[in-house]
Amino acid sequence: MATTDPPDSPGSTNHSEIAHSSVTTDKSVDLDAIRDRLDHVHDPELDRSIVELQYVEAIEIDDGAVTVAFVLPTAWCSPAFAWMMATGIRDEVEVVSGVTSVTVRLSDHMHGDEITTGVNQRRSFDSVFEDAEDGIMAVQQKLDEKARFARQHSAIKALQQGGLDPDQIAPLTRADIELDFSSDLAAVTVQDGALTVTVARDPLAEYLNKARETGLVADESDRLFADREGEPLASDPESFESIVRDARLAAANIEGQGAICESLHESRNGVHFD
């Protein structure tokens, strides 16, 4: 078994954030593939990858058996959120080629043992935390909806920067957007195909991912944007503006909480954010 420093990633994902975590591998599984999968696991409240947030503490690979240890900004972080991340790690890593088993370990948490054992034994959240009132899916759905709404702010800003007006933005459907993955642009068709403009791709792509996850945008004909409650966006300037402001507030809340968690994480776990 060899211990290696994490190599620079050849892929598009920036792995420098994971550099602080310890890695032990016998090369039976591609480490980069594991990291790419971990990057898909998000802190559900902060709507950011656990790799970016530097939660991953250690990765051990031994003849196909992979162990991932992670740590959160405080020992008091919501067990429900911790559970979602732990199951996310398990489910993402086990699909990597060559992986025969996945063990997840949550360290330094007041419910670390229950979560570690429960997730590795594939028990349900309700059976481990019998006093939890809400199902884990309901919590996840609510957080996803908040994240969707917050991401909408950047998406609409990008469209406005592309020169589009509220009455052009409000009626947009999924069919009107074409994401170009060979560049950083997206093409947006408005006014029944009479006009096509290009805008920044990432804010739209990130928004669409979350809009799909929440079920808001499933078909080509689905309207893209909605208010906090999921009601389609109105195009009159006043209500449009008030929903844009509300989405800005949702984003500020998530980013503000993210800043608190980053600072606590730095303080408690010795990581460093730029």
Add this chain to the structure above:
Amino acid sequence: MYTHNGEDVFVIDGHIHLWDATEENIVHEGGEQFIQCFYDYHTAFTPEEEQWDMDTYRQYGAERMIQDLFRDGYVDMGIFQPTYLTDFYDEGFNTTDQNAELAEEYPERFVLNGSFDPRDGDEGIAHLERLKDDYDIQGVKLYTAEWRGDSKGWRLDSEESFRFLEKCAELGIENIHAHKGPTIRPLNRDAFDVGDVDDAATSFPDLNFIVEHVGFPRVDDFCHIATQETNVYGGLAVAAPFAQNRPRKFAEMMGELLFWVGEDNLLFGSDYGIWEPDWLVPAVMNAELTQEERAEYGVELSPDVKRKIMGENAAQLYNIDIEEKKEQFRDDAISQEFELGDSYEEASAD
């Protein structure tokens, strides 16, 4: 008193504690975890050279507190917000009776708040009456998410809670500080919910509801309520230290809060001893919005607005006459002890 560009700023620190987290006082492991978590908040947002060691942090004591607030921290008055946690700490963590020792020694400098928990029923009502009798409290600090036995917390808009709020109205306890935000065991979706403030604030228009930590991590939900209810306020503890190490985040947060909550409904608080006003007050006072931020939010963080947040808004809630206080502080015990009297003299007219 703080001076900003030659102008006086009367500082009422709306959120201070005098706690005892010594090992002798801890009776449950939650007590140790609690103070460790507080310490993480301390180190996370305190400049390195200002950080305390853990022993000091466990119990800093009354003497250090008055120095940190009044001698070094520009604070003119402070509002004690108790945190009972009697399941974790033998004598309680930071109770009204503990705070009273200092508050009664310098009554002109402190506001002493009480607390209630509606799950205490008749006994709780008697406790509230006793606090009013003993200390003439004008406010309470509440922890709706506190677990007790099988209970996972309580709601401000419950029938039991309304009974206590009615009692507060009857006794003239007008300021209801609700701690929302980091909780003991946020297992449930609604552990951070601020929705219960809405109904309570509507039902008790004569009471003021101050949501501490501006509702983090539910600032958005809090803002929606505060924008509709004129008797809902935001306490800036936890948000304020952003001014020190994340100034643009602080500006953004203030932009949102000023837009939604308004300049008359925000209260500064250091959360002492989590953070100290000697670096926090200047950090907040020196915060500015860029031209772009002012345009985005349509608000100003002007010296006048800051003066409201730093003291005038709290003075309104607690019926404090700032000019009268300045006169009194030319020669009160604290000013004598720390030779602060001159700072309360009226500026001579040239």
